[in-house]
Amino acid sequence: MDSPQSTKVVHYMQDLFSKYDKIRGQDKNSGYTPFWDAVVITTADKDQKQGYQLQIEAKRKRNELPLNLEIHVITDPPGVKLGNGGATFTALSFLEEFYGDKFFSMKILLIHAGGLSKRLPSNSILGKIFSVLPCGIPCYQMLDIKLALYWPFVPKMNSGIFLTCADDIITYNMDNEGDWSLKDEGFTALAHPSSIEVGTGHGVYIVKEKRSVNESVQLAECTTVLQKPSIETMRKLGAVIDNENDTKNSTVYTDSAYFFTSSVSKMLLTYAKSHGPFNCEIDAYGDFLQALGTDPLSDYVNNLQNITTTSGDLLNTRKEVFKLLKGTPLNLIILNSSQFFHIGSMPEMLHNFCKSDNFKIGLGLSNDAFNVWLDEQSKEPEPVTKRSCLKGKNEGCLIHSLLPVGSCISSLAVLEFCNFDCLIHVSKNCLLSNCEFLGSSSEESQITIPENTFMHTIPVTIKDNLKYVTIVFHIKDNLKKSVPLTDFANIPFLGDTLGKAVDKLSIPKSQIVSDKNQPEVSLWNVNIFPLADTMSDSFQLALAMSMSFNDDGKALNLESYQLVSINSILKYKSIHEMLKYRQKLFDKINTQY
Incomplete structure (x- = not known):
């Protein structure tokens, strides 16, 4: 421009x-x-x-x-x-x-x-x-x-x-x-x-x-x-x-x-x-x-x-x-x-926020917007003058989040409303939203997000119990595409297929769909995402799901978990809890501005 x-x-x-x-x-x-x-x-x-x-x-x-x-x-x-x-x-x-x-x-x-x-x-x-x-x-x-x-x-x-x-x-x-x-x-x-x-x-x-x-x-x-x-x-x-x-x-x-x-x-x-x-x-x-x-x-x-x-x-x-x-x-x-x-799709968001100079400069966007970087030792916010850590036009984009100093966000990656107390390395073509991982016990611990990963954590209330579920996809997965129930195994998912995921993650085939009479299925309505008690546990489960495709020796077993679809998540979502989490982030960050 x-x-x-x-x-x-x-x-x-x-x-x-x-x-x-x-x-x-x-x-x-x-x-x-x-x-x-x-x-x-x-x-x-x-x-x-x-x-x-x-x-x-x-x-x-x-x-x-x-x-x-x-x-x-x-x-x-x-x-x-x-x-x-x-x-x-x-x-x-x-x-x-x-x-x-x-x-x-x-x-x-x-x-x-x-x-x-x-x-x-x-x-x-x-x-x-x-x-x-x-x-x-x-x-x-x-x-x-x-x-x-x-x-x-x-x-x-x-x-x-x-x-x-x-x-x-x-x-x-x-x-x-x-x-x-x-x-x-x-x-x-x-x-x-x-x-x-x-x-x-x-x-x-x-x-x-x-x-x-x-x-x-x-x-x-x-x-x-x-x-x-x-x-x-x-x-x-x-x-x-x-x-x-x-x-x-x-x-x-x-x-x-x-x-x-x-x-x-x-x-x-x-x-x-x-x-x-x-x-x-x-x-x-x-x-x-x-x-x-x-x-x-x-x-x-x-x-x-x-x-x-x-x-x-x-x-x-x-x-x-x-x-x-x-x-x-x-x-x-x-x-x-x-x-x-x-900005209606995952690739469009990544491109516009990270790569499009016309969009970024035209709107005056920052790659480090309303964040606080944490000192790893004290776990307390850095002074205001040390807030910003992302530098250079080739870095990714961090929005309304708390991260430890030393974390790395690759170019063409976006994090929004995230809260981590351990180092995180986000590979390229990733979008993380509303994710939290706290309670890191090892100073050496570091989370690595593989390339082309989308993760989003959602609070749900099921039978009066608050649970969390993190949906995870490949950045180019098509959530709208429907196929006959008999062909569900061929739906692309996490860089492979849904059939491979069901086998790899030990998902009971009887649980994949709630309504056996529905003529077609999609990634939107298959029960493949496990519930957890905390945001951190939910995030770990989703990351393990993604990593199961990258390492044959570390497959996650979901057989004993209650699994839900995005369609059912919308039914059980707790908007109050999601807004409460974001307000807590806001309160922590806003004191530094």
Whole structure:
């Protein structure tokens, strides 16, 4: 990031977060410009809603949020998964009921944060909107990033909804911003220059004509929205902007957050009241945006390739939504110096936190964020001036943790919310979250985490007994992939197969699945993780599971343990205990800052 534009992005983002810092724990409108009138966060179910509310309350107590900012946490009704489009309808209905007509004069940030985070299971319990980033004191969570990130658009908005998701971040620069505003009709979306290859995995905008506001911002009208198009389709329909000086680096404009006016809210509410309740999955991007613009294409309505579930009256609903929104204006704010980052999987988190200079420098991230390094002899925190131990751009990333001086975190490795009192060596491509090992008896003891390891410790309450379970995977294991029960042995697991693990770890085959009638299994719902009485014991068991594949002579025998799946962990999770553990870490670390 050494170009003049990149430098401006860094300065703009630093200034924005500095301004946000000043209103944490202060009146929300005490900053440089008025803040959001309210925030709505959507969740997958009532359990997730309760967990989010507990974390918001904890953040308020720590003065990590602006005062008098109303944050509403809502959930879809039980039953069929509705998608973020269905969740948008739910949010609009809630807002109208809660605020009445006042709702239609408010500027509201809507964050879709439901889902189980199967590709990044360290976020499955507390939620991706509360995932931590290595910046700020105390560290920012994704909620803080979202509140700050789109703040500059508030004074440029009319009343309406600004919609975003919980697992992506943009960096951008609006220079001196200029005298412009979001249109007071239809939708307005942020657009980001991206490579053609990136466009195949995102929404892509076809632009009619652009009007430059300044070097960094252009305003445009969108004719057509494509969703995850092929390269051939993008070229055929005119979505590609060729670079005259470098034809290999042609670009397209891709999607992220978007805004819609109160008049659109009223239109959507009228539709929901006459057609709801919904019984199918609706996408706030695929179904809403593709109907917009001066020349929308309707062929996507019958394409179910990107739909998770096809339950209910899906096709008719998609046709009706297209008919409702067809021809609604879609204006674009093209942020020419912006970059879009997704943090929805284990490899993405490792890459962005450890390897991507554009992400790290653009957001002002540290590789040693809000930690305390312990003197091995005294077990007491080092003086403040000796807090930081990780040095150099090639080191890994440590967040909100306590580690002994002398521990080593390899490049491309992340530790968050960890507490160790013995030396630890973390190999490359590792992600450790919420892990603890205490009571080391030998001064010579050292824990080594093998390459490509993911570990995450979770407290659970089963029959009124508090237990702990540490899930462990290879960093590239696919937790979402399902196979017939008869083929479970071939599922990749810990660099080998699940069948090899069952044999190696002496897991009784009769315990692998709880429901013998389920047609398919995945790493998400197999009972392979042992319960333990303490976090330390649980961590040791998981590490031994991982090491069993590396040393034929030291296989762990799990025959006598009670084994659980991630699916059952979600049922028995103790959010209170997890938050209590993190608060204790916070209290220990915060005294040194």
